[in-house]
Amino acid sequence: MTLLALGIFLVAFVLIAFEPYEKSIIALLGALLMVLFGILSPEEAIAAIKFETILLLLGMMMLVHMASKSGILAWLNVRIATLTRGNPLAIFLLFSLITALFSAFLDNVTTVILIVPLTIELLKGMGKDPKIYIFSEIILSNIGGALTLIGDPPNIIIGGATGFSFLDFVQALWIPILGVIFFTLTVFLLTNRKKFESISNNLTNLHIAHILIEKIKHKFIKTNLEKDFIVKVLTVLFLTILGFFLQEVIHIPAFISAFCGAVSLAIICAKHIDIHDSFSSVEWATLFFFAGLFIMVAGVEKTGILESLSQWVVGSTRNIFYLALLVLWISGFVSMILDNIPFVTVMIPVIFSIQTELAGTNIAILWWALSLGACLGGNGTLIGASANVVSVNLARKQGISISFWEYTKFSFPITIGMLVICSVYLYFYVS
């Protein structure tokens, strides 16, 4: 039975990595086989699904979709483009930082879909190569996502399993996240100084940049912004995020806050929002992927393999800092080439077992190491995270081809640098 469960999981893992079929179907098939072969009972399979995680994702997907209908996100991006006044350095810094900020609260893919096309339009129109800006936006979207409970699926899974609040994530991760943002931007600026040279002494370049900004205004804000719709959206978003921050004070879990936001926005903006459209916008495939994974991992966990793995890990060292380093770097490297969601799902029971083995030791650091490794590791290669793949496709649609090595030779050393910064942080965290 143990071998069978492990076999199902490993085959599914490989298939998810290479995606010969939609990965949600593979996860569901794996889950189904776990039940059909009697590894899990149907009741155990249902109990294995962490509905808090699924509902948090569902609520956020609906909320973001409804909010984007108001045009406020596109408007904000265009305002930022206007603020840059066509200055390449300002475009780089403002768009990179706004990407990090957006992806801390929105899904990373949604963030790059909003920002990358606008960046390409602006820079291509100015006759500049937008690749370096796209790379920065990809990397910053993954970094920003690592900051909060809702920023990236690995954090949603960790939060769902551990009960860590939104504030717990921010409090634990803001220092390494700010550190890696500073490090990444510095590396970009130092290695591409010429590309960010000011155009303020060239009237033709300035004129082209300003015409482009006007064009972007026209292209990206097609619908007339309706003040009352925007006020309602901003109010609900603010209250939802406030709910996340005050989770421990008001005792309302994050998924309930997200649902409150989505449902209340659907009601108060009923004349602006087609609720069927919002339901259709939910990435059901992703939600089923999560459900399938939870069941598969529960099947593997039941066989005791994961407990043995954690005993082996603890047997190799009982030093919490070394264990954190092990989790950080392994999750970092795995996430560079494989989907980080199944990896994190597997690591959850492993870390819980380590907790049992090291009874009395505060192992919170291991969760933060897992979060940082899984979220930041995705930057390492072009296939490391969904935002990377989506950005490259968006670029290709606009005639800009980015190869695997072109991105990786730039991002890999930066990712290693980020993991080093996180290692230093973990050292001080333990101290």
Next chain:
Amino acid sequence: MHHTKVELLSDLLRELEADVGTSDLCELVLYSLKEAVRSLKVKNNDEFREQFKKLALDMSQTKPKFGILNYYLHLLMYECLHIKHESHDCKKSIIQKIDAIAHQTHKNRDLILDFGERIDIENKTILIHDHSHTVHNLLKKYRTRKHHFKIIVAEQDYQKTHQNIEVLHDAKIPFQVVPDYMLSHIHNSVDMVFFGALTLKDTMDFVMDPGAYGIVSQFHTMNIPVYLFIDTTKFSLWKSEKKHEIFFHRQKRIHHTKAIEYERLKYSHDRVPAKLFYRIVTNEGIFSPEETEKLFQKKLKAYEKSGLCDCCN
């Protein structure tokens, strides 16, 4: 990726013109220029003049040439060259001049609408085809004046047709849509046709949206009056180098059900002889094609005499 400035400007202006029309393009370019001048860092007026000259030169070489933009840039360059005192800030003067030009542009727009109101449209059916903002504004004005009229939209490019539909819907103007290749069936129900134009060439051809030539010829043949609305500052006051220079895009398309790939040519503009129009409504009055030609020649001579066109050389 390595485009020259002229190529970048040409692409940008062409795309914008197709999207927003010439009048709005002009306003947008002027506004952008004002912002660009504000952001420009130069040491003195000479450096500013040099920069401005380069810009005017690049703008004058775009394909297609935008008459109205060239005219305005020449006016600005002239202003730039005639600031004698070094103490006088060139940047400030140019910004003031841009504001003055923008103000005049608005005034011209209002004048075209005032002259347009002289056309009797009561209980008439008007055919429109392009997405001229001047025509849109005139129709909206008719509506606010409580006139009764109906519009037929000749269906063309999806986006342009939808822009027309949006404007008419928002202004609560009754309308119907007829595909442009089926217009022969509605000749009897159309009383007049309204068009806008990009420019008027010295060859007495109006540069217009693609598809305009066919419709104008059709209604001209049927003796149904075709009106054209244009600001006289849009006139191309120079000798055309190539009479039939029209830009087109080669597109690859695939048959919707079969694996057949084919080449599709999409043209940017039509050139329509002025003589096919019944009247040309401008900010300076309503003219017949012959009178328009005289007005053009008069303006061309005055322009050449003013030295404006030489100030960038």
